[in-house]
Amino acid sequence: MIAPIVAVTGVAGTSRPSAPPETSVRLPRIGTSVALTVAVMVSSAPSLLPRPAVTQALFTGVLMASALAAAWSARRAFGSRTPARVRLQAWSASVGTLMSIGLLSANVLWQNRLRVAMDVETVDWRYAAEVAAGAICVASVLCGLGRAATGIGGVLGRGRSMILIAIAGLLSYVVVAPTVWSAVSDSFSASNSVVDEAVSAPSSNTRSGAPASLVPWRTLGREGRKFVSGGLDPSTVRAYVGLDSAPTLDRRVALAVADLDRTGAFQRSVVVVAIPTGSGWVDENAVTGAENRFGGDVATVAVQFSSAPSWATLLFAEDDARRSANAVVRAVAERAASEPAPPDIIVYGQSLGAVAGSDAYLSIGRSSPGVCGAVWAGPPAGTVNTEGATVVANSSDPVVRWSADLLWSPPSTSTTRPDAPMPMWLPIVGFVQTSVDLVAALDVDAGHGHRYGTDQGTAMHRCR
Structure with a gap:
């Protein structure tokens, strides 16, 4: 999950005395490896409901891209420091990759526990492979878009960028949002009036x-x-x-x-x-x-x-x-x-x-x-x-659990009935996981x- 998010340095025909050999792989910084590992850890935490590989890959990829953005912002905010030794970078990247593989494997085991309890078809190692590949693609696309936005901001300058963002936000609030809501409301009303001849x-x-x-x-x-x-x-x-x-x-x-x-x-x-x-x-x-x-x-x-x-x-x-x-x-x-x-x-x-x-x-x-x-x-x-x-x-219903309180305190289970294995609550992680589960809250059979x-x-x- 970590090693692919790196770049190859060196260009044929050039010579930089202080750079590593032209054919070497540029190792990620220690902070980058840690951030990506934490992202995979959060996304692989036990969920309330079974998830398709596509949903899990998208979730993991978004968290990975967010982690990279946070690491980049931290470096910008606190300034550059002396680069870590290559050996430490290699060690952190290796440990992070191994931990990510282990976390994805544990997620497969949890998914199957949920699926057995809810009478849903189980998954195998290919689920983890699809999640890993999809997450890397999503993270790469989002990081590319982020770099493009940063480049445009650099060309425009901070002042012009802020003005452009303010104008876009104002137009969205005044024009785009009301127009979209009106169109959506009309669509709901039209759908409500349709007569199903089968009924x-x-x-x-x-x-x-x-x-x-x-x-x-x-x-x-x-x-x-x-x-x-x-x-x-x-x-x-x-x-x-x-x-x-x-x-x-x-x-x-x-x-x-x-x-x-x-x-x-x-x-x-x-x-x-x-x-x-x-x-x-x-x-x-x-x-x-x-x-x-x-x-x-x-x-x-x-x-x-x-x-x-x-x-x-x-x-x-x-x-x-x-x-x-x-x-x-x-x-x-x-x-x-x-x-x-x-x-x-x-x-x-x-x-x-x-x-x-x-x-x-x-x-x-x-x-x-x-x-x-x-x-x-x-x-x-x-x-x-x-x-x-x-x-x-x-107990597997994210609607009865989801609230901002999940960020810092466990949910109340006094009125719920157990219907599937329950994940352990973790600060912040519990809120994030439950928020994602809301998307699939209706994609199960009655009783779950x-x-x-x-x-x-x-x-x-x-x-x-």
Whole structure:
């Protein structure tokens, strides 16, 4: 991992008395060898989830390039010193290379431990070879780009370079970012409206989108249509209101309650208020689990508040999610309270849905005894109040672990259930590794990572 990041010195036909022989290999400085070895060590530390060789190579290559940049910056900041002896340079390069090989081999062993636990195909030595080759290529490209940028900066001078960077940053903030976000938002909205012909409108009048429903089928959105068409028991109630079903939040909530009334939902024993994720998705596993848990004597309702993915909603529209959750839970609780025998109301949310639903559950649950249970699946670390709620969280889920606190303190595992080997936490390294694992959090089967099964629904308890 280290020896290839060196250069050959000497040019045919030239003579430099103080230079090494023309055919010799220029050894990396000791600081460079140490920096590269540390980069490989950090990238090879145990992860939460299995990684493809491409992902691991890209991660390792970026860290190697960053380490080289840090070593170069340190030399510039602290000045040149007397070059180390060639023997010491050779020793540090050799030890660093051997350590890197050992670290890559250990990473293969860890990857296979995870893959066996998650029923994923194991890897062999070729995985390490692909990671090493890919990382060297990535680091070389990034270092080349860095040298080019440094050269351009040298030609322009420090003052002009700073002005150019400031102008580029201002244009990105004022023009590029809003334009990109507008285009992406339009794309999300268009995708939400696409009708999948493979998904058929329900025929049971206990579902939104059915012929007798107050909510037209085409207005439910992509995820809403999947929601109302799912399940094995068509007699269960599933009500859903999409963004296109009504122009405002208040009208969407009122429409949801009216459609629940139409189906006789408030005469069921349990009403589950499912807070969807950013795109409007409600996990079918959770709803199916709840319907099995209560023997079909249950109604589930969800109101869409966004068509953007959860990460985008969490960054730019978290308040919309919270307002929607609060309005739906409150409206359902008030309508249920008017029944002679009110149903139990359970609030359910996964990921962003848990973030949005937790405030509503605590605030409304205190004043409305009908709201008597909650289940949070895969709640993001430090964002959900779990008081009085059931938490379903995989120990391999990076979403429930990731926070800035990982830089200096280990994650809390009090609410997680073991589903795979757990890596030892290390300062900074734990944060970096978990951040990379977020990319593949959904690339596993239910029961691992940020994927959950029917136990989300079967974990719901009757309130009386």
